[in-house]
Amino acid sequence: MNYRAKRKGKRTELTSLIIKEENCDYCGCCVAVCPVDCIELEEKKISIDMIKCTLCGNCPYACPVSALVGETA
């Protein structure tokens, strides 16, 4: 669960992003911080366009409930 490299506050690169929809409250925090607008959020549905996604790691940070989990190598 440590997305951030300890030195210089630089994040380690994510290798993949997992949606745990059972945790999701559909609040929109992830969409708010997504720089490439790749997250689609309907009333009770979330999906990520992994072609557009740059694995920047913003959304696992913003998520209040660990519904988005970034995996590092």
Added chain:
Amino acid sequence: MINDSYDIIVVGGGPAGTTAARWAALGGASVLLLEKDRELGIPVRCAEAVGWKTLLKYVQPNPQAVTVKLNSVRFIAPDGTEFVFKTDDVGCILNRRIFDHDLGRMAAQAGARIITRAYVNGLVFQSGKIGGVKVSLPDGNKEIKAKIIIAADGVESRVGRWAGIRTHHVPKDLESCYQMTLGGISVNTDYVSCYFGTNVAPGGYAWVFPKDEDTANVGLGISANRSEELKAQDYLERFVEKRFPGASVLACVAGGVPNTKPFKKVHGDGILLAGDAAGQASPLTGGGITNAIAAGKLAGEIACESLKNGSYLEKNLAVYTKKWEDQWGGEHRRLYRIKEVVNKLSDVTLNNAAHILAEIPSEQITLKQVFRTTLARHPKILIDIARCFL
């Protein structure tokens, strides 16, 4: 039956959207409001506290929507030191479900058409200009034409982005929040409580907003870039375990609050942004209800005026950004600077500051008095605070 074309389409049925729809309709435009959820005001992603006097400037709320009136704010420092701050603007706790329904009712009375379960998933462009929205309805997809779009689709605003306005947030400027409505507890309905500290809510604060003598909204927000180990939910579970052991949880909700500098522009060709979509919530407290209503009213009025003039290009709508900037921009920037400083203060500095404030009787708390006491007893704090400005 929905028409194929409207003067104004409002996306989002929160306070900003319904108010914008109301004022646009009052100005004589044909207005359609699209809300993605089943019901306006639900789920309540809100701690429901609002300044009473400021709210009354813009709207007369339904008396049933006001649950509790408060007269002071209690701050609790990381080491437990408390001080009470009496405000001249009495606060109140709303019932957002009733409040939002009421705003929707007012918009409908004014002549706006409101549709729920309408998820807007794109904009329609006609020769490079916005000409309407693509909407997914329970009975299929549809394109609806409009001359002006008012995007009030909340912190996750995508409508603005599709129109080429930069509306996404850096994690530092987004509060990641989680709230539980607790029952079977005992709370004082005279004041709201705000808890500070890196162990409680790093880069934010935890709140206890009473809804009744035995019910309260208990939640917290943390700065989104400070949640590598624990999430807002984890912090809140810890907080509730410590302060309200054995409480019943009536509702849980997650949410995001923008804590940003004002956006450079909140308008575009045929589009206006209002409320959280435009990052207009207070960067210090995270409160956004009145801000959204004020901006919604302004957006509705300006959209209507531009329609009458027959011109709604970027240069015609620029007056919206300018008016917002003139009225609230300065204050917003000031609150943002204060937020940046408060977030940098260490727990030790917060404790020391609280000790000073606790020494001053609450009636005498003025900036001058605080400064004088600090200078006399703990001059080091001033240096600590000054350092945060660098």
